[in-house]
Amino acid sequence: MFKVVSTKEEETILKRAFNNWGIFEIYEKLEIILRSINKKSSSSSSSENEYRKSMQSLKNDNFVSIEKIPSNDDREKTRDFEVYICSNKQQSELAIKLQPMNSGLIIGKVKNKKFLPNINFAELILRNNPKLNYPYVILENKGANLVLYGRDIMGNSIIGFFREIKENQILIILNQTKEVIGIGRSKYNNNLITQKDKITIDNIQDIGTYYLKKENNYMLV
């Protein structure tokens, strides 16, 4: 179910996330809607099952929601939700009224009161705050290519990084031309992320995995 940001708690979580990534000013300008994540769906129709199966094939690809298809009872109970941005008010109203399968651009999820950004959010950050005053790493070309194959990041491939990286922190993975290629999670803090011959950042999501898993013949249309 799509809905507006309606509780103080939801608003606080989102505002804090925007603030942490240095893009607080754009929060008010965005048309944000939420969709509850339906943890267990008991009664799915066969078309829902088809959809779910296809979505499962995209798992790990956090571009798309894999938990969709809300059932009718649900979800005021759960506080986990996906966050979408719409183009305008008319669209968000329409999404709430007609409950389409998808509307707008998913920018992340809130799980256990924590905002988990996805690649679309990372792009939003970079576009609105190119100062790089948030957790990021820059990779040399070979390391960047490996990320596109879903690989984790070796310390030696990091050629630039945010000075205050903490252990277990979400960060944006950039290539040498400072384009977003993924989202990672640090295994070490500060300089330790550049340790040689060690995986120092786990690849959570990257722009390549989906395509390498699944060659898209249907792209030819």
Add this chain to the structure above:
Amino acid sequence: MKHEIEYPNFFLNEYSKNLAEKYGYKDWMISRFLKFIPNTEILLEYIENININKSSDFEYIRTNNLKIDSEILKQRLVEKGYILEDTLLNGVFRIKKTTSADSTQIKKTNLSSIGSTLEYLKGYYYIQDLSSCLAVDELEINENDCITVLDMAASPGGKTTFIAQKMNNKGNIIACEPNPKRIPSLIFNLSRCNVKNTSIFNISGEDVEKLSIKFDRILLDAPCSCEGILTKDKTRKKSRSFKDIEICSIKQKKLIHSAVQVLKANGIMVYCTCSFAPEENEMVIDELVRNNKESDIEIEPVKYGINGLTEFANYQFMKELKNTKRLYPHIHNTNGFFIAKLRKK
């Protein structure tokens, strides 16, 4: 007047049988092609050559202006060694294939496929045939109009993403796709291309009226027999029967009728297919325009291609059908394609 589709056996003759045998098609397909495809044998030869010599193949990319400027994209791909040719649409490039014969043009020999570059994964472009781009271009969308657009048969989103780009991510797009298996690719492509203004409904286009929305523009990229992509999928030489065309034609007529119901007055609808079959193209439009009682529909000229048919076998279509356009691989270096542009009065 309703067109009952005739079984096409009466077209068969020695020549068509010989061609069918030579090029490995079903007889009925060739006998029909000979009736309306200019220089049919050249087309068949052209498709054969693609098999042998990939260089006569064509591939196009469309810049996603929501993410990158087309000149910057072009420069990046040229630096990687791709050869890009401009086309009649801004930001749409033909990827020139090279063979050993013209290897002087190859800057780097180990080029990856155009579908696996970083730029592709970043959503800087969409691999899309020029014919598809031309269909969207006929919708006359200006980026400053805040309009509502229906993409009635949307997955995997090639045209939806182009429409969103033309709208500069403003206004509203409603994208319908009844096949749940095809929805993830649609969602993924919209996301990859940074499209915000689209809502996806898992419904048949025939049910769109239930949404109670009226549209300024409608694209009906109809499900079809796909004859026009023989160059890309050769199994279609043998795998289809005339019955398939008939089934598609019936479905297309229903869809286009539903589309007209939700089109605003003065709204524009583009109907297109990647089929050569007149039953899926001119006949669908002819029947709609003749039979639609509620409103007048004008068939406006499409800019590029060969004029649509005004007759086929025993059928006489309205003379305005010449305003629709057909595209052929051997003439236009595109998929086989049909585009009609309609305006509701």
